[in-house]
Amino acid sequence: xxxxxxxxxxxxxxxxxxxxxxxxxxxxxxxxxxxxxxxxxxxxxxxxxxxxxxxxxxxxxxxxxxxxxxxxxxxxxxxxxxxxxxxxxxxxxxxxxxxxxxxxxxxxxxxxxxx
Amino acid sequence: xxxxxxxxxxxxxxxxxxxxxxxxxxxxxxxxxxxxxxxxxxxxxxxxxxxxxxxxxxxxxxxxxxxxxxxxxxxxxxxxxxxxxxxxxxxxxxxxxxxxxxxxxxxxxxxxx
Numbered sequence: 001x002x003x004x005x006x007x008x009x010x011x012x013x014x015x016x017x018x019x020x021x022x023x024x025x026x027x028x029x030x031x032x033x034x035x036x037x038x039x040x041x042x043x044x045x046x047x048x049x050x051x052x053x054x055x056x057x058x059x060x061x062x063x064x065x066x067x068x069x070x071x072x073x074x075x076x077x078x079x080x081x082x083x084x085x086x087x088x089x090x091x092x093x094x095x096x097x098x099x100x101x102x103x104x105x106x107x108x109x110x111x112x113x114x115x
Numbered sequence: 116x117x118x119x120x121x122x123x124x125x126x127x128x129x130x131x132x133x134x135x136x137x138x139x140x141x142x143x144x145x146x147x148x149x150x151x152x153x154x155x156x157x158x159x160x161x162x163x164x165x166x167x168x169x170x171x172x173x174x175x176x177x178x179x180x181x182x183x184x185x186x187x188x189x190x191x192x193x194x195x196x197x198x199x200x201x202x203x204x205x206x207x208x209x210x211x212x213x214x215x216x217x218x219x220x221x222x223x224x225x226x227x228x
Contacts (some may be wrong), residue, residue: 031214043206043218056215089158097214101147104216106160 004107006092012113018080021110024073025094033104034067035079035091043091049075050097082114117142119209121219128197129227131166135182136192136222138207147211149190150181154221155203163205166190202226 005024013019027033033048047057049069057067064083069075079086088113093104118141128134140149151163166174166183174181178198182191194201207219 033216042220045215046214050214056213091160093160093216095214102210102214103150103162103165104161104210106152109158109160111158 004092004094004105006090006110007048008110009108010111010113011084012115015083016079016081016114019082019086019112019114021077021090021112023075023077023092023107025075025092026096026105027073029096029105030072030093030098031095031104032069032075033093034075035093037088037089037091037109038087046077057094079112082112084114087112087114089112116208117144117147117211119207119217120221121207121222123222124220125223125225127186127225127227128194128201130197130199132197133193133195134197134224136141136194136205136207136221136224138190138192140188140190140209140217142188142209142211144211147209149181150210150216151179151181151192152206152208152218153201153203154206155200160206163193183188197226199226203225 007022034046036044046059047067052069073096089109090106091109095104120139128165149166153161153163164176164179164194178195180193204221206221209217
């Protein structure tokens, strides 16, 4: 398997623009997680899905953030409108908890810079 | 709520020597898993080692081993024969019934040649 795939790897955008980050989890995994990493706050869980259904979005910072998982092989994290404080590395991760696998496998991350 | 604490922000080790990274956690669950993840400058999060709470035997993966003290809620990582490629940020992490990962703040390990 190719592992968790994220795109784009780097995104530079201006404040106020819409940003969409994409993730393809490992085939067969039933959980998908979105994280944000910054120097100040470390790794934060934003939202996670189980079988394409959002389970916990309490980490989503505000209404400007939204996430969807229309099918088992694709998820998006959208920021609209973006702000400079959204600059961070965003990771997607997946796991097969239903199959007894507990470790999460991470994608390479998307480095977002909002100017 | 579960918490994971890594109190040392930085450590340094001489190449070929052994270093131990500390981690403590707090939980009321009896069934859980603990992990160490490595994050090199490439930013990729790489799983180093995992430990199931119900197993008394400490996990080992080549040069990496853990000292799991369940009663003390302690989970340290020992790296033997340190190599330059071990230089990275290391995160201790916990997962329980809800499958969410709780991370510590991480520790930056540098390896001196």
